[in-house]
Amino acid sequence: MSTALTDEQLGHLRHFDNLSRRQPNDWSLMQGKGANQEDFGGYRFQLAYMAYALALTHRNRLPAAPGLFQPVIQRLIDKILLPEVWMYWRDVGRGGSVFNAALAGSLGEEWDPVARDNIMYSAYVQSMALLHDYLFDSDRYASEGSLTFQYWSPFWGGERKRFPYDREKLNEHIYWQMVSNGYLGVACEPNCVFQICNQPAILGFRLHDLITGGSRAEEVVAGYERAWRDFGRLDSNGHYNMMILQDSRQVLPNALNAPWVDAWCGALMNMWNRGFVRSNYPHQITKLVAVGPEGTLFVPSSPPEEMMGEPVVVDSCDFGWVAAWASEMGDENTSGGLLDHADRFMNPSRRDGGLYYPRNDALTDERGNRTEIEPMSGNVLLGYARLNVQDGLWTLFNEPWDRDRFRQPALTAVDRDVDVSRAEFVDGSLRVRLRRVAGVPGDGTVAVSRVRGNGRWTVSTDDRVLATIEDAAVSTEQHEPVDLWTDAADVILRSPYQHQEFTFKRVS
Numbered sequence: 001m002s003t004a005l006t007d008e009q010l011g012h013l014r015h016f017d018n019l020s021r022r023q024p025n026d027w028s029l030m031q032g033k034g035a036n037q038e039d040f041g042g043y044r045f046q047l048a049y050m051a052y053a054l055a056l057t058h059r060n061r062l063p064a065a066p067g068l069f070q071p072v073i074q075r076l077i078d079k080i081l082l083p084e085v086w087m088y089w090r091d092v093g094r095g096g097s098v099f100n101a102a103l104a105g106s107l108g109e110e111w112d113p114v115a116r117d118n119i120m121y122s123a124y125v126q127s128m129a130l131l132h133d134y135l136f137d138s139d140r141y142a143s144e145g146s147l148t149f150q151y152w153s154p155f156w157g158g159e160r161k162r163f164p165y166d167r168e169k170l171n172e173h174i175y176w177q178m179v180s181n182g183y184l185g186v187a188c189e190p191n192c193v194f195q196i197c198n199q200p201a202i203l204g205f206r207l208h209d210l211i212t213g214g215s216r217a218e219e220v221v222a223g224y225e226r227a228w229r230d231f232g233r234l235d236s237n238g239h240y241n242m243m244i245l246q247d248s249r250q251v252l253p254n255a256l257n258a259p260w261v262d263a264w265c266g267a268l269m270n271m272w273n274r275g276f277v278r279s280n281y282p283h284q285i286t287k288l289v290a291v292g293p294e295g296t297l298f299v300p301s302s303p304p305e306e307m308m309g310e311p312v313v314v315d316s317c318d319f320g321w322v323a324a325w326a327s328e329m330g331d332e333n334t335s336g337g338l339l340d341h342a343d344r345f346m347n348p349s350r351r352d353g354g355l356y357y358p359r360n361d362a363l364t365d366e367r368g369n370r371t372e373i374e375p376m377s378g379n380v381l382l383g384y385a386r387l388n389v390q391d392g393l394w395t396l397f398n399e400p401w402d403r404d405r406f407r408q409p410a411l412t413a414v415d416r417d418v419d420v421s422r423a424e425f426v427d428g429s430l431r432v433r434l435r436r437v438a439g440v441p442g443d444g445t446v447a448v449s450r451v452r453g454n455g456r457w458t459v460s461t462d463d464r465v466l467a468t469i470e471d472a473a474v475s476t477e478q479h480e481p482v483d484l485w486t487d488a489a490d491v492i493l494r495s496p497y498q499h500q501e502f503t504f505k506r507v508s
Helices: 007-020 043-060 066-080 119-135 167-180 195-212 216-229 259-269 274-285 318-329 332-345 375-387 392-398 403-407
Strands: 147-151 161-165 192-194 243-245 250-252 349-351 354-356 410-414 418-426 429-436 445-449 456-461 464-470 473-476 484-487 490-494 500-506
Touching: 007 043, 007 066, 007 349, 007 354, 007 375, 007 418, 043 066, 043 119, 043 375, 043 392, 066 119, 066 410, 119 167, 119 195, 161 167, 167 195, 167 216, 192 195, 195 216, 195 259, 195 392, 259 274, 259 318, 274 318, 318 332, 318 375, 318 392, 332 375, 354 375, 410 418, 418 445, 429 445, 464 484, 473 484
Parallel strands: none
Antiparallel strands: 147 161, 192 243, 243 250, 349 354, 410 445, 418 429, 429 500, 445 490, 456 464, 456 500, 464 473, 484 490
C-alpha cells in the first residue's frame, strides 16, 4: 500500500488547483522579476510544470483519483493558450539578441506562436495535451481546433489572429521541425537550440506513441543521440552544454556554471537517458549545493549576467530546479535539505489552503541565509520536488499504464473542498483516504465509479463495515454513520472533516 500524502504535499496540490482557478489574465502570485514573459519563470513554465507535477502525482501516488487531477490539468491547458502567455513570441521571434543579431532583418513579426522555433512554448502545449489524453483515456485534444491560439484587439493589430491546432497537428508539426534540423532539436529563440527545451517534446512524442501505438519517440531519441554525438552533451567542466547556435553549429557551454542548466536538463533527460544522467549526477550535484544552518542545503546562485552592456534581469529558478532534479534522482538527502532550507528561510505560506513560498527578491537575510525565491520555484518546483518520486518521469516514460485500469473503480469526481491523500486499487479493493477542508467551497463529496451495478461491495474503515452496496441499493450499518448514496452510475461519498480511510471491496 502506498504512503498517504502529507499535509505539505496536499497543500501543494491545493495551491496548483487555486492558481488554475484564477480568472483569465489574473496572474496573481505568478509574476516574476523578468519582463514580457521572456525568461525561465514565465507563465508558460509555471503552468506546464504544475501539469507535470500533477501528472506525476497521479501516476505514482494517487492512481485511482483521476477526478482530482483531470479538471485541474484542463484548466492549466486553457491558461497556457491565453495570449498573455505566448504574446512574447511576436517580438522574440524577430531575433535581434546577441545570439541571433544577424537574423533581425530577415525575420518578421510572427503571430502564430508554434509556427517556427519557440520549442520553449510549443513543446509544453504538445506534451500537456498528450499527458491529459493519455492519463485520462481521452480524445479531448484530438478534436480539430482544440488547441487554438487567437488574439484580437479593437485598438491595434488589425483583424483577429487565429491559429487552430490539435494534439495530432501540433505533434506532427514539431516532429517535422525536429527532422528538418537533423534531429538536433528545434530552436527556442531563433538560432538557439537548447538541450533542455527539446526534452518536453520527446516526452510528447512518447505519450503520442502510447496513445496511437507509434514509435516516433524511439526514432527521435536515436536521431537526437546521433546529432549530438559530434558536439557532446557535456562541456569541458562536466556540465551540460547549454545550446548550439543553429547557423554556425557552435556549442555554447554552461560558462557561468549556472545551476539551472544541469538541474533542468538532468531532471528531464532522465526519462529516456537514465544511465547517462545518473553517471554524471554525483559530481555535478556537489558543485551546485552548499550547507546551511543545522544541515539545511541551499543553492548559491551564479553571478549576475550582463549582455550588450546591460544587466540581465531574470528569474534563474536555480533553487527550485536543483530540488526537482534531486527528487527525480531519488536523492532524498539533497531534496530534503533544500526543502528544509525553504521551510526555514523562504516563508512557507498558506492561502486558501494552498502551500507555496511567496516571491522574495532579497538574496539573503541579515544572517546571510539565502531567501531569494521566485514564483517558478515557490509556486511550482518545490511542490514538484515534494510530490515527485524517484524516477518519476522515467516511470511515466518507460512503464505505461495497463489499459485495464480504466475499467477499475476510481474517484472520477472530487469536490473542491476534499483532500485526497490516498487513492489506489489494489488486491481487488479501492482504498481512499479523504478529508473535507473547512472554509473551501464545495459539498464535500467524491464520486466512485465502476462499483454500482458491478456486484456486491462493502465499504469499510478500520476493518469495520460501514455499508453494503448492491446494484442501486446502499445499506448502512446501524451505529456506523456514513454519508453514502448512489447517483446515476456512481456511488457518492461525503467526506468527513478529519482524515478517514475507506475501503470499497467487492465480495460477490
